[in-house]
Structures are given as structure tokens and as C-alpha cells.
Amino acid sequence: MSIKIALAGNPNSGKTTLFNALTGSNQFVGNWPGVTVEKKEGRYKGDKEIEIIDLPGIYSLSPYTLEEVVARNYLIDEKPDAILNIIDGTNIERNLYLTTQLIELSIPVVLAVNMMDILEKNGDRIFVDKLSEALGVPVVEISALKSNGIEKAIGIAAEEARKNMAIVPKHSFSGPVEHAIAHIEELLLHDMEERYQRWYAIKLFERDDKIQRKLGVPQDKLDHIENDIKSCEKELDDDAESIITAERYDYIGKIIGTVVKKHKTSDTLSDKIDRIVTNRILALPIFVAVMFVVYYFSVTTVGTWATDWANDQLLGDDGWNFLGIDGLFIPGIHAAVGEFLESIGCAEWLTGLINDGIVAGVGAVLGFVPQIFVLFIFLAFLEGCGYMARVAFIMDRIFRRFGLSGKSFIPMLIGSGCGVPGVMATRTIESERDRRMTIMTTTFVPCGAKLPIIALIAGAFFGEAGWVATSSYFIGVAAIICSGIILKKTNMFAGDPSPFVMELPSYHMPTIGYILRSMWERGWSFIKKAGTIILLSTVVLWFLMSFGNIDGQFRMLAPEEIDSSILAGFGSIFAFIFKPLGFGTWQLSVAAITGLIAKENVVATLGMTYGIAELADADAGSDYWAILASSIPAIAGYSYLVFNLLCAPCFAAMGAIRREMNNTKWFLFAIGYQCALAWAVSLCIYQLGGLFTGVVGFNLGTLLAIAFVVGFVYLLARKGKAEAREVVMA
Amino acid sequence: MLPLTSADKGVEHTIVKTGGDEKTRKHLETLGFVQGAKVSVVNDLDGNLIINVKDSRIALDKKLAMKIFV
Numbered sequence: 074m075s076i077k078i079a080l081a082g083n084p085n086s087g088k089t090t091l092f093n094a095l096t097g098s099n100q101f102v103g104n105w106p107g108v109t110v111e112k113k114e115g116r117y118k119g120d121k122e123i124e125i126i127d128l129p130g131i132y133s134l135s136p137y138t139l140e141e142v143v144a145r146n147y148l149i150d151e152k153p154d155a156i157l158n159i160i161d162g163t164n165i166e167r168n169l170y171l172t173t174q175l176i177e178l179s180i181p182v183v184l185a186v187n188m189m190d191i192l193e194k195n196g197d198r199i200f201v202d203k204l205s206e207a208l209g210v211p212v213v214e215i216s217a218l219k220s221n222g223i224e225k226a227i228g229i230a231a232e233e234a235r236k237n238m239a240i241v242p243k244h245s246f247s248g249p250v251e252h253a254i255a256h257i258e259e260l261l262l263h264d265m266e267e268r269y270q271r272w273y274a275i276k277l278f279e280r281d282d283k284i285q286r287k288l289g290v291p292q293d294k295l296d297h298i299e300n301d302i303k304s305c306e307k308e309l310d311d312d313a314e315s316i317i318t319a320e321r322y323d324y325i326g327k328i329i330g331t332v333v334k335k336h337k338t339s340d341t342l343s344d345k346i347d348r349i350v351t352n353r354i355l356a357l358p359i360f361v362a363v364m365f366v367v368y369y370f371s372v373t374t375v376g377t378w379a380t381d382w383a384n385d386q387l388l389g390d391d392g393w394n395f396l397g398i399d400g401l402f403i404p405g406i407h408a409a410v411g412e413f414l415e416s417i418g419c420a421e422w423l424t425g426l427i428n429d430g431i432v433a434g435v436g437a438v439l440g441f442v443p444q445i446f447v448l449f450i451f452l453a454f455l456e457g458c459g460y461m462a463r464v465a466f467i468m469d470r471i472f473r474r475f476g477l478s479g480k481s482f483i484p485m486l487i488g489s490g491c492g493v494p495g496v497m498a499t500r501t502i503e504s505e506r507d508r509r510m511t512i513m514t515t516t517f518v519p520c521g522a523k524l525p526i527i528a529l530i531a532g533a534f535f536g537e538a539g540w541v542a543t544s545s546y547f548i549g550v551a552a553i554i555c556s557g558i559i560l561k562k563t564n565m566f567a568g569d570p571s572p573f574v575m576e577l578p579s580y581h582m583p584t585i586g587y588i589l590r591s592m593w594e595r596g597w598s599f600i601k602k603a604g605t606i607i608l609l610s611t612v613v614l615w616f617l618m619s620f621g622n623i624d625g626q627f628r629m630l631a632p633e634e635i636d637s638s639i640l641a642g643f644g645s646i647f648a649f650i651f652k653p654l655g656f657g658t659w660q661l662s663v664a665a666i667t668g669l670i671a672k673e674n675v676v677a678t679l680g681m682t683y684g685i686a687e688l689a690d691a692d693a694g695s696d697y698w699a700i701l702a703s704s705i706p707a708i709a710g711y712s713y714l715v716f717n718l719l720c721a722p723c724f725a726a727m728g729a730i731r732r733e734m735n736n737t738k739w740f741l742f743a744i745g746y747q748c749a750l751a752w753a754v755s756l757c758i759y760q761l762g763g764l765f766t767g768v769v770g771f772n773l774g775t776l777l778a779i780a781f782v783v784g785f786v787y788l789l790a791r792k793g794k795a796e797a798r799e800v801v802m803a
Numbered sequence: 804m805l806p807l808t809s810a811d812k813g814v815e816h817t818i819v820k821t822g823g824d825e826k827t828r829k830h831l832e833t834l835g836f837v838q839g840a841k842v843s844v845v846n847d848l849d850g851n852l853i854i855n856v857k858d859s860r861i862a863l864d865k866k867l868a869m870k871i872f873v
Contacts, residue, residue, distance in 0.1 A: 164857070315837075322835065344860075347845060347853055347860070466848070469851060479864075573851070
């Protein structure tokens with residue numbers, strides 16, 4: 074018989090480590106129905122009959138966060154056969170708070186006390202027998218990290234599940250509370266199976282409106298119990314929910330006294346690190362230094378080395394020696410495929426499609442993977458060791474001035490690798506309003522795929538000047554800050570960002586497994602993209618570029634006829650939109666549009682469209698950069714860069730925004746805002762910058778640009794609404 | 804009775820009252836900021852605090868920390 078065991082526990086209690094250790098690779102990740110909270114399921118490695126559900130990390134079963142609502146609905150509606158409650162032994166008091174609630178659900182509970190090794194190292198002890206006796210549930214010592222005791226824990230949980238005995242909580246509340254609870258049970262819940270009554274009664278006592286609605290309690294009965302609750306509150310001089318919380322902690326305090334032997338904690342190592350890392354003066358310099366190291370390594374050294382190797386040798390024409398041994402030469406894929414196609418006498422057009430379309434296009438993206446992976450390794454480390462939570466704390470002070478909370482910073486940091494996991498990382502933000510705003514602005518940070526565009530513009534127009542890249546990040550951050558200020562003053566987002574409350578896990582060394590898993594989960598979407606959407610778009614692009622109507626005849630085109638291609642016609646339609654921004658050529662227009670499919674496409678498309686012209690014109694030299702640079706003024710090149718940085722992200726990231734917003738109108742609003750902002754900013758850069766440098770005369774566009782600047786300053790400076798009006802976008 | 808933002812660093816204090824809007828207050832109580840709980844300030848970053856409560860470290864922004872009295 075198959076058994077369902079739910080893993081429940083506080084955030085940072087080692088739940089994910091335990092889940093990975095128990096299930097290995099037998100995992101399925103998805104979302105809980107209707108909400109964007111991650112749902113992980115798996116099967117126990119040692120016994121496939123045991124299904125394990127990893128509930129989100131929660132502090133309680135009160136509906137404060139979406140995670141708590143999801144976990145609680147699962148537990149009361151689906152009723153797993155047992156709950157394996159993992160608790161952090163070094164932080165037992167707070168962790169047991171959830172336990173007291175889980176026990177009341179009357180589902181068999183097994184307690185797994187994690188991090189016993191750290192506890193013992195500190196010279197502290199937990200007497201698990203006494204703890205088990207006090208709580209009335211089995212208690213097992215484990216170390217999730219070292220996989221110690223986890224078989225035993227799951228074994229006992231399975232045993233308890235098979236017995237399926239109702240557990241009777243050993244703790245009780247004070248007299249007046251118990252009296253009210255008994256009354257609620259009698260009045261409202263006598264039809265319910267007895268073992269489940271208590272939990273519902275406590276929730277009704279706490280005036281939990283979700284439970285009131287779920288049970289469909291009629292108003293007159295609610296009024297009736299309201300009297301009981303009120304008199305109890307009067308007697309104990311506090312509100313109902315606080316009474317329950319305080320009494321739970323009282324009860325835990327009493328147990329702890331007898332089952333835990335603990336030294337009086339002075340400063341831990343974590344505290345000492347925090348005094349430096351979150352120091353008033355040092356916090357920001359340390360953060361900047363850490364980020365510099367991360368980007369320096371992933372973008373310029375390790376990452377570039379790996380990316381160049383992948384681009385030129387593995388995927389390109391140069392080839393490489395296996396393990397560096399001379400005799401073991403392996404040709405580059407592009408060259409090898411070319412030779413192979415030639416040798417089998419493949420038609421010229423098919424060779425073009427396969428090698429110049431698919432291999433070159435997909436290769437351009439895959440070649441980028443090493444860089445992204447190196448960046449994700451660093452980010453996984455920062456998250457795993459606990460520093461990321463400190464970054465949120467440090468940045469909160471600064472972000473709050475722009476109407477965002479420090480928690481918004483983490484998605485942006487991850488978004489500098491790839492926007493998809495960046496947008497998904499907004500899930501930790503509790504306030505819906507803050508979360509929506511973060512989703513809208515996260516993709517302004519230049520992601521990994523935008524780096525080649527930056528490199529191209531810097532190289533073709535500005536002699537590879539370093540300020541182009543620096544200013545790109547600056548513009549991304551400025552866009553976020555200004556958007557924060559402007560959006561905060563609208564009805565949709567008005568009001569203070571939600572208060573910052575965040576647990577800071579103690580610093581620790583993450584495991585290699587954790588880092589690799591995290592890197593893989595995030596990097597995989599990148600590879601998947603190359604194999605699917607980019608593959609498809611290169612084929613389509615190649616077709617549109619290679620065929621066209623000439624002299625009334627539809628046929629394949631010679632390279633010099635590319636201006637007659639379908640793609641050129643298509644690009645010309647869009648070119649007028651971009652004309653005021655300075656880059657109204659069909660090639661640049663098409664490249665910007667294909668950038669919506671994937672940002673890597675921008676460079677690939679420019680390479681394909683300008684590169685072919687280069688074949689036709691022998692004087693142009695070997696570099697299409699020169700042709701690109703001569704087609705528009707440098708200031709237009711910069712305006713093009715900014716447009717691509719700020720406009721709607723790639724399909725994959727737009728998909729993520731759509732999913733996370735969970736609402737089509739919000740999604741369209743976000744995308745529309747990004748595109749409008751990109752267009753307006755690029756216009757100002759080209760028109761005003763062009764006027765200043767003398768490449769553009771005074772025209773209608775100049776007036777529009779001035780109007781935008783004035784409007785922008787007004788939006789930034791105007792007085793905002795104090796409180797948000799709930800904007801319904803159903 | 805003084806707000807956490809004015810409490811001495813590294814000294815154990817006892818919580819007298821927790822303020823803020825109802826939702827946030829409930830969340831703080833869940834995390835252990837209940838009446839009578841012992842807390843100490845681990846670090847202070849211009850009023851944003853790291854608090855040691857029930858052996859865990861909770862970061863709070865200044866506005867919220869001003870509403871918790873010890």
C-alpha cells in the first residue's frame with residue numbers, strides 16, 4: 074500500500090537537504106494548484122511505495138504567507154498518512170511552535186531533530202526520550218547533511234502512518250481558552266469526526282476567516298461564539314490569536330526547561346561575522362567587493378575562458394585536443410558538420426540551413442552556457458552560505474527609499490544571471506504589491522543573454538570602451554529606481570512597502586551537491602531554450618532571410634539580394650517605429666524583434682543579416698561590425714543598446730512574468746510598461762544626445778523627447794497617494 | 804519601556820509590547836516576539852536591527868523595530 078508522508082518544517086531547518094537525501098533524483102517539481110508556490114514531490118529511495126511531499130518552509134499554520142496557506146490546505150484537505158516534522162535542534166524553541174500546531178491536526182507526527190552534530194559540538198544536549206514523552210510523538214535524531222538517521226526517521230513515520238492512530242495533543246491551553254474551545258466544538262463541530270474537531274475549534278477561536286468560510290459557519294452561530302471569545306479575551310486581557318500564540322510559547326518554554334541542556338549562549342561565530350558584514354560603514358563596501366568578485370570571475374575570466382572555448386573550439390571551427398593531448402584532436406562542431414555535409418553531397422541550401430542557421434544560431438546560445446553556469450555557482454554559494462539574506466537586509470535601507478523592500482533585491486541579483494529564475498525568486502516576497510512591482514522591474518537588470526549585445530555595441534561603435542558595460546548596469550539600476558518611485562505614486566502601488574521581517578540563517582558552508590543542484594535547476598532553462606525556441610527561430614529566420622520576391626518571382630536569394638528578402642520587408646514595416654530612436658534600418662528592427670524571442674538572437678540576427686552583405690561586398694573586410702557601425706551614428710547605436718536592455722525580455726522571461734503574475738492583465742501591463750519605457754528612454758537618448766553631438770537636427774522628435782523628459786521629472790517629483798486603492802485587474 | 808531601536812546592544816531585554824499592523828504583529832508573535840520573551844540586539848545598521856529571539860536571528864527594518872517595546 075502506498076503511503077504519503079509530508080515533510081514539514083521551518084525555513085532553514087534543513088528540510089530541502091532532507092528531501093534531497095530521501096528522494097535522490099526521484100523528484101517532481103511543480104506548482105501547487107492555482108498559486109505560484111513550488112510543490113515538490115518524490116519517492117523514497119529505499120521504498121518506492123513511500124511518497125514524500127515537501128511542504129513549503131513555514132513558521133506556523135496561520136495564514137500569514139501564501140506558503141502557509143498552501144501547506145495548511147494540503148494538510149487539512151489531503152490528509153497525508155503521516156507528517157515528518159523536521160526541526161532545527163540549534164533553534165528548538167521557535168521550531169517547536171509549528172510542532173504544537175501540527176500535532177493538533179491529529180495526523181501521525183514524527184519529529185526529526187536536525188543538526189544534532191552542531192548542537193553536540195557546542196556542548197549542548199537534547200534529551201529526545203524526554204521530548205518524545207512530553208509531546209507524545211516519536212522523536213528521532215538526524216543529520217540531514219550527513220544523511221545520518223534519516224532511514225530511521227522515515228521508517229518510524231511509515232510505521233506510524235500504517236497504524237494511523239489519532240494522536241492526542243498533550244498540551245492544553247489555560248482554563249478560559251479550553252472552556253471556549255469546548256464550547257465551539259459542541260456548538261459547531263459535533264458532526265465532524267472527533268479527532269479533527271480540536272484543530273478547527275482552535276482556529277475558530279482565533280477568528281480565522283478562511284476556516285469560518287470553509288466550514289460555512291452561519292452568522293448567528295459565529296455571533297454566539299464571538300461572545301465566548303470576547304469574554305475570554307477580556308479575562309486574559311489580550312486578543313484571541315495572541316493568547317493562543319503566547320500560551321504555545323509558554324508551553325514550549327516549560328518543555329525546553331526539562332529536555333534541553335544548554336549553555337548560556339554568548340555571541341556565536343555568525344553574530345561576529347554579522348557585526349562586520351552588516352556593519353554600518355563596512356556593509357556596502359563588502360557587498361560591492363563580493364559582487365565585483367562574482368562578476369569578475371563569471372564574466373571576464375573563468376566565464377569568458379569557458380565561453381570562448383565553447384564558441385570557437387567545441388562548437389565553432391577551430392577544434393580542440395581531448396584533455397589537451399595532441400593526438401586526440403576533436404574538430405569543432407561547426408567545421409565538422411560543414412565537412413560532413415559536403416562529403417555526403419548535401420544540397421547547398423540545406424547546408425546553409427543546417428550549418429549557418431541551426432548550428433550557428435543554437436551554438437551562439439550554447440556557447441554562452443558556461444558563463445551562466447559559473448555565475449549561478451556563485452549565486453548558489455551566496456544563497457547557500459546565508460549571505461544573500463544579509464544582502465536583502467543591507468539593501469532594505471536603501472531600497473525602502475524607492476518604495477521597494479530589501480527582499481526585492483535578491484530577484485534582481487539572480488536576474489543578472491537569467492531573468493527567468495530572477496522573476497521566480499520574487500516568490501519570497503509576501504506583499505502582493507511589492508511582488509508585482511519587483512516582477513515588473515527585475516528584468517531591467519542586464520541578464521547574461523544581454524551581455525553579447527553590450528559587447529557588440531561597445532565593440533562596433535565605441536572601440537570596446539569599458540564604460541558601455543558599466544553604464545548598462547547603471548541604466549538597469551536607474552530604471553528600477555525610477556520605476557519604483559514613479560509606480561509607487563500611482564494608485565496601483567501606493568503605500569509603504571511591507572515591513573521587513575526576515576530570518577537570517579546562521580552562516581554555514583553549503584554542500585557541493587546543493588550548489589550543483591541549484592546551478593543545474595537554474596541553468597537548465599537556458600539550455601532548454603537553445604534546443605527549442607532558439608532552434609525554431611533560427612530556422613524561421615533563415616527561411617525569411619533566404620527567400621524573397623524578385624521581379625515578381627518568389628525564389629531563393631543570392632547573398633547580395635538580401636534587401637529583397639521577406640525578412641527585409643518585414644523589418645521595414647517595423648522600422649518606422651524605431652526611426653525616431655535612430656535605428657530605423659530593417660536589419661536592426663528585425664534583430665530587436667527577434668530579441669523578444671531570445672536576447673541572444675539580437676547578435677545572431679545582426680550577424681546573419683549584416684554578415685551576408687559582407688560576403689557580397691568584398692571591400693567591407695572581414696568584419697560585419699564595420700558595416701553595422703557605418704549604417705547608423707554612434708549615439709543611435711547606444712540608443713539601440715538601451716532599447717534592448719529595457720524593453721520586454723525574452724519569451725522565456727515573459728512566460729515567467731505571466732506565470733508569476735498569474736493574471737493576464739497584469740502581465741500585459743508589465744510588458745507594456747517595459748516597452749513604453751524603453752521606447753521613451755531611447756528616444757530621449759537619440760534625439761537629445763544627437764542634437765548635442767550634432768548628428769540630429771531639431772525636429773518633431775526633439776519636441777517629443779523634451780516632452781518626455783518634462784513628464785518624467787513630473788512623475789518622479791509629484792506627490793503620491795498615501796494609501797493604495799485596491800486595483801482590481803480581474 | 805523603550806523601543807527596540809533604543810535598546811542597548813548585546814544586553815538581554817524582555818518584550819513588553821509588540822505593535823505594527825495586525826498581520827505583521829501576528830507574524831512577529833509567531834517568530835517568538837511574544838510578551839515576556841527574552842531578546843537581544845545583535846547588530847544595528849542605522850536603526851535596522853538584527854535581533855536574537857529564541858536562538859534565531861531575525862532582521863527587522865527600523866520602522867517596525869520602533870514598534871516593539873522592551
